[in-house]
Amino acid sequence: MTEKPTMIAFQDVHKYYGDYHALRGITATIRAGEFFSLLGPSGCGKTTLLRTIAGFEGIDRGVVMIDGKDMAGVPANKRPTNMVFQSYAIFPHMSVAENVGFGLRRAGLSKADLAARVGEALEMVGLKGYGARAAHALSGGQRQRVALARALILKPKVLLLDEPLSALDKKMREHMQVELIRLQRQVGITFILVTHDQEEALVMSDRIAVMFEGEIAQLADPETLYRRPNSRTVANFIGTMNFLPATVTSEMGGRIEIEAAGFGAMALEAAQAPGAVTGGEVSVGFRPETLTVLFDGQSAGDRESMATIEEVVYFGDMTYYDVRLDGTQSPVRISMRNVFGRPVLDIGTRTRVGWSPGAMVLFR
């Protein structure tokens, strides 16, 4: 796959609200045609960053470029971006068609052309024939589609989505996730999504920037983010990660040898320490699904350890085992897919656990 051209570039962007340092030197690029997510807990600055793209927030230092142009001093109405607001911001005094056609006034279209364009946009978001409805008579999902159509009808270079799914119920949210991915592929423009829901970000994005306290902690594709988080904070924010104490015994030529509690000695690749760990006391982290509780005669992974089951949480399709590996202080979680014919083990059972050094990540 060839590298796509840059659509948005942040260079050392800083933003202050009084004494509060909301954005602390953001440097990143977002590529053209990419589905990009800004993910982080509330107050991490992700919405502020989105608003600096839209032009609703000025920046105190740094540069925001859209499609190669410096956006300093360019007001929101002159930027090649459109936004889907968290509240959807549907104009309550207008019909659906008037809302969708709002931005086309300046295009000076004839009435027929205007109606045709509005019709197309409504059809694209699955609201064909809703044009005459009053905006206030719509459901949450419909309002969101109107907001999408209203933004996409202007053919922006970048579509900004500020937590667009947070007001919807779970079913609707999952449905709209798929819908948004489909739309993005169809129109082919850059989508930037702000969300605090890690699952949503993983499902939808080509790349994700995880933000904490005004900084980008890690920017990567979903798989890398999940498998190789570069810090404990990122690892904890995305999914579940187990940690066990370990000691670096030698480090040379891109190979790191560690001695980990419960696992013993193992050798790791440099890529398994994305946070650039050097020497001394570290933590080794692993996802619950990378360990396997082994039944009689089974084997999985490169290595095995002995453990005692301390807690069993049955989920129907999954079982979570909290097990204590021999020689460790605290239990780790293992998730197992339930297979027909395989029993769920009881608390207190002694069992073998299979694992692979390749699934481990080192943290400071």
Added chain:
Amino acid sequence: MSEGSFWARIRRTEGGSGLLLVAPPGLYAILLLAAPLGTILLYSFLTDGYLEIIRDFTLMNYSEAWTNELYRSVMVRSLAVSMAVTAITVLLAFPIAYFVSFHVEPSKKSLWLFLITIPFWTSYLIRVFLWKVILGYNGVVNSGLLGIGIIDEPLTFILYNVNSVVITLAHAYAPFAILPIFVALEKIDRSLLEAGQDLGESRFMTFLRVTLPLAMPGVVASILIVFIPTIGDYVTPQLVGGPEGRMIANLIQLQYLRLDNYPMGSAIAVSGMMLVVLTIFFGWAQARLFGAAFRWFNGTMPWVAAVAMAFLSIAANFGGVLLIASLLPGAVAGVLLILSWHIALLVMLKRGGGMA
């Protein structure tokens, strides 16, 4: 069936308990509002015999009120004054309400509202007197202007005429106009304004297409709140109006208390009310039509033309009502003016296929 069970039954049903709740204020309203209004309506059709009212049905009072040059000119003046006061007050109130709602820190808004209502701490009468002091021959304005040499002799056109009535009333009703507009502006979701700009409109166009339409309920409320009481205001024209500033209320007072002509006074009062109803009806019909036209134009019309239309619309209606009030032959012209404007709007809508 006992009395107790009757009350219990009423209280049990939703409609019954609702009626019970509104009964006291309802009774109050009937006794103090509907009954006097009914009496006045009745009086206006009776004949005046000096010091007594003769129970002869007649339309003479109305024909006198609507044809007598003096009464007519006072009614037209009342209408003109209250329209002017309404226009000035609402136009001045809007920027203030806008400023407080959009540019004052949320924590300081109540302080601003409090400051705006401070004039109410003084009696209305005293405030009117104060304007007399300010606008008088040797008043603040005149001595100030004389002192800095802008004028050589005191201005006389600022007191005891229509101007002073308009100034005084506009000041008195300013808070009434500010508050409803402020409330309407406060209710506007700020992200709507961002959406307007995000979709390519400037701040000014966003104001015209989003803020203003959403603030209209507040504007309408303040128009009604200012227009209806000012047309019947008694104190201000009495104190600062002089002979040329007299309004309907002064005329009614004259008929009732000086000339002891209750039927005539009642007929003038009822005419005044009709004038209010007429004006509001035309204003409402106009707003409906104009709103539809504006919506239709929203996508395709330059805003300058839209604003021009709004002004034309206001001019056609207020002008028309004024002409109707001045009676024949002006009334015919007034009706024609209003009708032709409405027809013009309808034709435009029809041709555009008007968005529903």
